[in-house]
Amino acid sequence: MARVVRNSKFRHVFGQAAKKQDCYENIRITKSAWDSTFCSVNPKFLAIITESAGGGAFLVLPLDKIGRIDRDVPLVTGHKAAVLDIAWCPHNDNVIASGSEDCTVKVWQIPDGGLTSSNLTQAAVDLVAHQRRVGQVLWHPSALNILLSAGGDMKIFIWNVGKATILSTIDCHPEVILSVSWNYNGSRIVTSCKDKIFRIINPRNGHVIKSAMGHQGAKPARAIYLRDGRIFSTGFSRMSERQYALWDGDLGNALTMEELDSSNGILFPFYDEDTGLIFLCGKGDSTIRYFEYTPEAPYIHYINTYSSSDPQRGMGVMPKRGMNIATCEIARFYKLLNNGLCEVISFTVPRKSELFQEDLYPDTTAEEHAITADEWIDGKDANPRLVSVRDLNSGSKSQSNTSSGGLGTINGNQKQEVVFGKSSSNQKTSPNSTQNSSPQKSANGGSGGLQQGQHVDNEFIEKLVEEMRRVKIIVKGHERRIKTLEERLSQYEAPVDDLDD
Numbered sequence: 001m002a003r004v005v006r007n008s009k010f011r012h013v014f015g016q017a018a019k020k021q022d023c024y025e026n027i028r029i030t031k032s033a034w035d036s037t038f039c040s041v042n043p044k045f046l047a048i049i050t051e052s053a054g055g056g057a058f059l060v061l062p063l064d065k066i067g068r069i070d071r072d073v074p075l076v077t078g079h080k081a082a083v084l085d086i087a088w089c090p091h092n093d094n095v096i097a098s099g100s101e102d103c104t105v106k107v108w109q110i111p112d113g114g115l116t117s118s119n120l121t122q123a124a125v126d127l128v129a130h131q132r133r134v135g136q137v138l139w140h141p142s143a144l145n146i147l148l149s150a151g152g153d154m155k156i157f158i159w160n161v162g163k164a165t166i167l168s169t170i171d172c173h174p175e176v177i178l179s180v181s182w183n184y185n186g187s188r189i190v191t192s193c194k195d196k197i198f199r200i201i202n203p204r205n206g207h208v209i210k211s212a213m214g215h216q217g218a219k220p221a222r223a224i225y226l227r228d229g230r231i232f233s234t235g236f237s238r239m240s241e242r243q244y245a246l247w248d249g250d251l252g253n254a255l256t257m258e259e260l261d262s263s264n265g266i267l268f269p270f271y272d273e274d275t276g277l278i279f280l281c282g283k284g285d286s287t288i289r290y291f292e293y294t295p296e297a298p299y300i301h302y303i304n305t306y307s308s309s310d311p312q313r314g315m316g317v318m319p320k321r322g323m324n325i326a327t328c329e330i331a332r333f334y335k336l337l338n339n340g341l342c343e344v345i346s347f348t349v350p351r352k353s354e355l356f357q358e359d360l361y362p363d364t365t366a367e368e369h370a371i372t373a374d375e376w377i378d379g380k381d382a383n384p385r386l387v388s389v390r391d392l393n394s395g396s397k398s399q400s401n402t403s404s405g406g407l408g409t410i411n412g413n414q415k416q417e418v419v420f421g422k423s424s425s426n427q428k429t430s431p432n433s434t435q436n437s438s439p440q441k442s443a444n445g446g447s448g449g450l451q452q453g454q455h456v457d458n459e460f461i462e463k464l465v466e467e468m469r470r471v472k473i474i475v476k477g478h479e480r481r482i483k484t485l486e487e488r489l490s491q492y493e494a495p496v497d498d499l500d501d
Contacts, residue, residue, distance in 0.1 A: 006301060009359055010277060010292050013330065015306035015347045021477045024342035025068045027059060029313055034084045034135060035178070035220055035266050035283070038314030039342070041334050043322035044093040045110060048314070048342060049083045050075065056083035056100045062114045063322075066473070067480060074115035078106055078123050087137045090319075090384075091369045095124075095420045097147055097161075099134030105149045107161050107420075124420075125164050129157050136177070140186045142384040143376035144369035145420055148189070148203070150177045156191070158203050160373045161420065167377050170206040172199065179222040183229060184273065187381040190231055192223045198233065198251055204377060212251035215243055220266050227273040228295060230255070234267035234280065242267055244280065244291075246299050256299050260289070270317045274362050275330060277303075281315045288333065288345070306345065310337045320364040325393050326466045328357055354463075361389035393462065 017023075030038055030049040038049045041063075049058045056079030061069070081101035089095035094110045106123035132152030140146035145162040154177060156170035175194035182189055188209070191199045198214040198221075201207065215221045217236025224232050229249040237243055237259060244267070245257040260267075265284035272278075276293045278300070288306040293299060314336035323329045324346075331347040349360055366387035371380055 008292055008301070008303075010275065010303060010330075010349065013277075013290065013303060013347055013349055015288065015333075015345050017308065018344040018346065020341075021480070022066050022473060023344050024061065024066060025340065026071070027069055027336075027340045027342055028071075029336050029338070029340060029342075030082065032082055032084065036085045036135070036314070037268055037316060039316030039334055039336055040086045040088050040096070041316040041318050041322075042088040042093045043319065045088070045096075045114065046316070046334060046342070047086050047088065047096055048316075048336065049086060052077065052082075055080050056098075056102065057119075058083050058086055058098060060096070060110050060114055064472075065114070067476065074117065074119050076108055076110075076115070077119045078108075078121050079104065081133075084133060084135050085137050087139055089139055089420055090141065090365065091139075091144055091367055092420045093367065097137045097139065099137040099149055099151075101133040103130045103132060103134060103151070104128050105130075105134055105137055105147070105159070107147070109420075125161055127157075127159050127161070127164060129166060130155065136180055138180055138182065140376070141182050141184065141365070142186050142370040142382050143373055144371070145373045146186070146376055148180060148182070150180050150191075152176060156180065156189075156201075156203075156206075160377070162373060167373070168204055168206055170201055170203070172201070172206065172208050178220045179224075181224040183225040184227050185381045185383045186376070188225070190223050190225055192221045192233070192235075194220070196221070198223050198231070198247070200249075200251060204379070210251050212247075215245065217241075217243075219264070222267070222269060224269050224271055226271060226293060227276075232269055232271065232278060232293070232300075234269050240264065242282070244269070244300065246293075255297075258300070268315060270315075270333075272320070272331060274320055274364050275360070277331065279317070279331065279333070281312060281333070283313070284311050286311045290331075290347070306347070308343075310339075310341075310343075312336065313338050320361075320389065321367070321387075321392055323361075323389070324466075325356060325361060325389060326354070326462050328360060330360060356390050358390075363388055364392075 027048055028051045030051050040047045046061045046063055047058055055077060057075040057077040059075055079100035079102050083098050083100050085099045087097050097107045099105050105127035107125040109124045130151035130153055134149050134151045136150040138148045145160055147159045147161050150156045154173045157166050158168045160167050173193045178192045180189055180191050189201050189203050196214055197211050199208050200210040202209055214233055215235025216238045217240055219236040221233055221235030226232055231247040233245050235243055241262050242260045243257055246255045248255060265282040268281045270279040278291045278293055280289045286308050290303050292301045292303055312335045316334040318332040328349045328351045329346050330349055333345045335343045335345055351357055363386035366385040368385045370382035370385050
């Protein structure tokens with residue numbers, strides 16, 4: 001009987017690393033042994049935790065600042081001990097949270113264009129409550145200014161960042177918390193703990209809704225929520241073999257559990273809620289496995305493995321708002337190597353047509369929040385706002401002011417709310433759409449709209465923008481080469497003058 005091949009549009013997805021000149025070099029990546037990805041990225045900035053003497057620091061770079069990074073590049077340096085985790089705010093691309101060994105959580109406002117002159121030492125908000133190191137920070141997917149932090153004191157705090165106040169305290173874990181994940185609308189969280197138990201918790205009151213034994217191995221496990229409420233986890237068996245598993249929403253028996261290999265690196269799962277793809281990146285591995293999740297058995301379908309020669313120390317993934325739709329890119333990873341290189345790996349679906357592929361790009365999470373912090377703590381739940389990927393890349397939306405929402409100050413006991421979100425009337429555009437909208441503005445005397453009767457072929461504009469981006473990369477490469485040749489030539493200028501005499 002002939003074997004039937006499962007029909008899937010992602011069956012031929014492949015990963016390809018960018019050329020070295022299009023990556024980020026000479027980064028002093030942290031040597032911390034903490035189980036973190038050490039990297040976070042959004043459509044504007046790349047953030048990487050770095051080594052720092054006498055305190056904690058992380059690097060923030062604009063995405064277009066590729067190539068060799070200067071040793072004296074400005075850093076975000078406000079923590080008194082090593083930074084363990086960082087996370088960009090999903091509702092403002094200029095806001096990032098960090099957790100540190102100094103027991104504090106800090107929220108930073110990054111200026112447009114990144115840090116240019118000096119280190120950023122003053123945080124917008126300081127959140128102090130943990131008694132031990134803060135190992136994880138995680139933003140709420142749809143509510144404005146809601147931040148979760150998990151520490152070595154076995155406590156989870158839910159913060160209203162705008163007022164620097166604690167909304168709820170979760171104190172139900174007997175041992176170290178290994179991972180935390182929000183569900184799709186932020187009404188539940190799932191945690192994995194060193195006691196090998198997964199817990200589904202109501203984040204508003206800390207009540208444990210359901211708990212069950214997870215993976216049997218002693219090494220760390222991680223659990224994440226899928227869009228439909230099921231839970232995907234990675235961990236180890238009793239024989240220390242790496243596993244992945246899928247659980248139903250009440251943590252009953254595992255729907256599926258498969259063994260992968262016998263490596264000892266922790267598997268970090270990255271889930272694309274738009275396409276159902278799951279990427280597994282092992283710490284110390286040189287491979288990225290990717291699978292497709294479907295609601296029907298056998299649920300998890302292996303697609304392929306991306307392999308390279310260099311092991312990964314950390315990993316960051318670009319949100320769907322930052323994808324390059326012209327090349328049918330569906331995922332982009334930023335892989336940290338031990339030699340100080342941040343390698344960009346793009347996963348694409350091979351398509352011959354250059355038109356927008358609607359089946360690959362369903363509506364994705366927008367930058368606007370769906371509800372406020374007060375509405376959330378009062379019991380209201382809402383799915384994240386969605387936006388058309390085509391609109392993000394066509395330039396049809398006006399660009400919002402990334403510094404909008406004036407920052408308040410927090411002095412003494414008086415807490416003035418700090419607004420980090422975007423106005424719902426302004427839609428954030430991706431870098432490509434910003435470039436696309438500029439020619440329209442200049443052609444219409446500064447107006448963002450088209451004059452009556454004027455027609456613009458969006459596909460043609462996308463091609464022009466993509467070609468312009470490639471030319472810029474080539475020019476930057478030539479500039480670096482010219483600088484290198486000039487430095488070499490300067491070593492021979494004196495001997496040449498002597499010969500002329």
